[in-house]
Amino acid sequence: MHDIIFKMKNNKFKLLNPILHSQLRLAIVSYLVGNGNSNFNELKEVTSASGGNISVQLKKLEECGYLKIEKGFLNNYQHTKVSITPKGLKAFEDYVKVLKEYIE
Amino acid sequence: MDTEKLSPKESIALIGQMIEEAKARFTENGFIYVFWGLLISLIALIQFILLYNEFYAINWYPYLAVPFGMVFTGLYYRKRAKKRSANQFSTLIGNIWIALAINKMILGFFFAPVLGENLSPVILILLAVGILVSGTVLKSNVLILSSVLINIAGIICFKVNWLYQPLVLSAASFIAVMLPGVYLFMQSKNQNTGFVRNA
Numbered sequence: 001m002h003d004i005i006f007k008m009k010n011n012k013f014k015l016l017n018p019i020l021h022s023q024l025r026l027a028i029v030s031y032l033v034g035n036g037n038s039n040f041n042e043l044k045e046v047t048s049a050s051g052g053n054i055s056v057q058l059k060k061l062e063e064c065g066y067l068k069i070e071k072g073f074l075n076n077y078q079h080t081k082v083s084i085t086p087k088g089l090k091a092f093e094d095y096v097k098v099l100k101e102y103i104e
Numbered sequence: 105m106d107t108e109k110l111s112p113k114e115s116i117a118l119i120g121q122m123i124e125e126a127k128a129r130f131t132e133n134g135f136i137y138v139f140w141g142l143l144i145s146l147i148a149l150i151q152f153i154l155l156y157n158e159f160y161a162i163n164w165y166p167y168l169a170v171p172f173g174m175v176f177t178g179l180y181y182r183k184r185a186k187k188r189s190a191n192q193f194s195t196l197i198g199n200i201w202i203a204l205a206i207n208k209m210i211l212g213f214f215f216a217p218v219l220g221e222n223l224s225p226v227i228l229i230l231l232a233v234g235i236l237v238s239g240t241v242l243k244s245n246v247l248i249l250s251s252v253l254i255n256i257a258g259i260i261c262f263k264v265n266w267l268y269q270p271l272v273l274s275a276a277s278f279i280a281v282m283l284p285g286v287y288l289f290m291q292s293k294n295q296n297t298g299f300v301r302n303a
Contacts, residue, residue, distance in 0.1 A: 030119040034126025046125050102112045
């Protein structure tokens with residue numbers, strides 16, 4: 001497991017958002033940044049993660065206010081719509097900014 | 105995929121991969137272009153045969169298949185929506201095609217006497233606009249080229265004798281809508297877009 005605090009070139013330490021710094025949660029948020037919104041089955045398909053794992057991570061991201069989850073029905077099938085919130089988008093942008101700073 | 109922590113480089117790679125995945129999934133498999141290209145091509149060809157044989161009163165009857173085509177298209181995309189969520193691009197394309205289809209139907213069924221010989225060229229130019237928007241959003245040079253060809257066909261149609269206008273429409277639909285649809289279909293079949301497969 002990697003540390004989530006990285007020493008920058010100027011000897012300052014920057015913290016990578018621990019909520020986003022997880023493979024599955026980052027994959028979900030990145031996909032939503034690219035697509036705008038998605039649904040449970042699609043996220044399951046693109047990440048190849050189990051339904052249970054996706055549910056847990058979606059709940060965490062929702063609790064942080066990064067995602068909006070709407071449960072309903074589409075053509076008589078249960079449908080869970082997931083979309084990224086402005087707060088989630090900002091968190092993602094900040095995360096990428098820190099990553100870039102580290103790599104540069 | 106689990107909740108394992110990543111190195112910064114792995115994070116960047118994962119972000120890029122997921123954004124590419126989102127982009128790749130927003131592709132058109134070409135089916136709807138094949139369907140409409142063939143349908144309009146056949147309808148226009150039948151209309152030409154009717155006009156050529158002087159069945160003037162019923163020459164527009166083949167166009168009654170268009171509303172059925174629209175219903176089929178609606179059902180097709182409804183089925184697809186179960187598997188794929190709409191994004192801003194698919195919504196944009198969908199709305200543009202709905203607006204164009206409704207306007208073309210209104211022009212064809214209610215304003216044909218007003219437009220007279222200009223109906224087919226106007227329909228072709230509207231079709232070219234729709235294909236151009238789709239081609240631009242899908243970044244498909246084949247569709248962009250098709251839109252140019254359809255636009256040229258539309259302009260040519262203004263100068264063509266009214267009897268042969270349906271033939272131009274038929275040929276344009278076959279060459280510039282159906283054939284690109286087949287190309288997109290083949291491209292979609294060969295495309296490897298799965299995250300697991302890319303991983």
